[in-house]
Each structure stands twice: as structure tokens, then as C-alpha cells.
Amino acid sequence: MSNLYIAAQDGIHTYSCTQDGTLSFVGLLPLDASVSIAVNGGRLFALTDGECAYSAVVPVWIDTWGLPTDPCPSVSLGERHCCHFTVSNDLIFAVSSSAKSISVLPLDGTEGTHHTLPETAYAGVPRPQWIASIQGTPYVAVCDPGCDCISVYDHALHPVSICRLDEGCGPRALCFSADGTYAYCICSQSSEIAVLRWDDGAASFAQRKALSLPGCTSHVQDGIPSEICTDGAFVYVGCADAIAVLRITDGDATLCAHARIPVSNTANAVAVSEDLLFSVHTQDHTLRVMRMSQDRTFAAPIAAEVLPYPTSILCV
Helix, strand or coil: CEEEEEEECCEEEEEEECCCCCEEEEEEEECCCEEEEEEECCEEEEEECCCCCCCEEEEEEECCCCCEEEECCCEECCCCCEEEEEEECCEEEEEECCCCEEEEEECCCCCCEEEECCCECCCECCCCCEEEEECCCCEEEEEECCCCEEEEEECCCCEEEEEECCCCCCEEEEEECCCCCEEEEEECCCCEEEEEEEECCCCEEEEEEEEECCCECCCCCCCCCCCEEECCCEEEEEECCEEEEEEEECCCCEEEEEEEEECCCCCCEEEEECCEEEEEECCCCEEEEEEECCCCCCEEEEEEEECCCCCEEEEC
16 A cells, blocks of 8 residues: 655545555645645655745655645745755755745744855856755755756755766656765757766766656756656656657666656656556646556556646655
8 A cells, every 4th residue: 555645736645555455545735836745754845936925945744644734834945936845954955947046044034044046157147946855964965957957955055066968858856776976957948868977976977878868857947846756677758649668777777768658748746656657738637547567568557537737746
């Protein structure tokens, strides 16, 4: 049994899912324009983005049935239209593409730090879209498709290193290999997946090779998060008309095109639980459940649910 949490326009939708793919609606936690969600320390966190107020992160307890309940006081991020966030060491880190900024705030609501990214002639216009903590380190990684780079910051938002990718590639989101040595990054403008090696000693990424992946999140608009996930053996990413499956080889250092699972439109986010593949599609407002073959070359549709403007999914 898995619990699914989907961020949508009206809040967090919770479903339970048996291993045969049967979905059961558990409940809805009403929130204003939920954009992205994360789980940390036994709590669920939701990024909300109202039209007239600053973006905020709402910490939520999860009851014994897996239902988000009893929201804690929200933490205002001090910026509008934040599009992605992460939680690490009782700190919230968030990025705003429109404000060209990165923010860090303590979960207790005390004053945080906001860092506006500078514009430089050679790097392009900053447009940070995605942020994640680098597990086991005091650093966060930021994908910036405006400057075609992945930047590393410490928890005080001091710049540590920068990995510049090919001009015009548009790095948008990444996920890590099981041991954290490699990262796999969606480059939505060039329709590629870049493989990056993480050097903990230098606290930096280095690009190894980019694999062409036509249509990968190429028409996902700014302010809507896109996600990439891995189960340790394969990487899954939404493309314009399919979910691409990439096989991990060479000690996590290489990705090989493996299969394309057809879908009607771009999957903004995907999640995997054993042989079940979940995807949310903002364009047609759906959650889809599919069962993958053992070799991950095929997936049969099992169920679909209509949700108001879903953008993100977690499987726990």
C-alpha cells in the first residue's frame, strides 16, 4: 500500500494505492494554489502561491491513515510566485523565477535570507526554477535555465560553485543516483538529459555527457515545476507525448535510452512504486496510474483521476 500526495489548485489530494493499482481517495487538505510538496521528518510541506500574497510553505502533520491534517502556521517566503522548494535541517529553501531569487527561512518563522541573483552579460538572465538539498552535505543545488547553469550554495546562501552547461540547454530539474555521486538533469530547451558528477570534496558538479531526449518537458511554462525521478535502475522523465525510461549503466555514470511509454500530453511530474508508474498532467488535469512490465519497456493504463490543475506528486 502506498500513499499518493498530489499538489493541485485547491490543495493537497491524498490517495491510497494498493499494489494492484487500485486507487482510493483518502481526503483533501484545502490550501490556496498548492504548487509543490515535500516530505521531511515525518511531516508533509506544501508550497502555496496565492495571487495577492507572498508564497508560503505550510507544514502539515500526517495522521495514522496517511492523511495530511492539522496544518502548522505557514512560513511566508517573502517573495511572490515561488515555484519550487526543499526542506533540510529545519530550514526552507525556495526559488522564485519571476523575482530571480533564492530564499532560506527557518521553520520556526524567524527572519530568513533572500538572495537576488545578479544579471551578467555572459551568463544570461537568471531564472531559477528548481532547488534541492544535496543529501549528506550542507549544500543545496539550484537549476537555472535562464543562465544554463547548476549552482551550489551553502545553507547561508553563500555561492560555493557553479556548473555551466551548454548555452541554450535550459537545465530545469535533477535527481540523484542512489549513492549521490551522479545527478541526472532535465535540459528542457535542448531536449536532453545531462549526466553530472558530484565531487563532494570540491562541492561542485561537472558535466559528463548529455543524452538527446526529444520533447522532454519542452513546453512546460515557467512557474510550474517539472520533476525527474529514479528507482535506482531506471530514470523516468515526462516528454511531450511520452514518459521516457532511461537505463542506468556504468556504475551510475551513463544513461541509455530504454523505452518511451506513450501518454496524451506532458507529464509534469512522475513517481514510481515497484512496478507502478504515476504521473500528473497539468494540461488535461489528470493523475494517471500505469503498470510497467518487468523490463520497463511497456506500461498498461490502470486508472485515471481528474484533479484541478495538478502540478506535483509524491509517493510515500
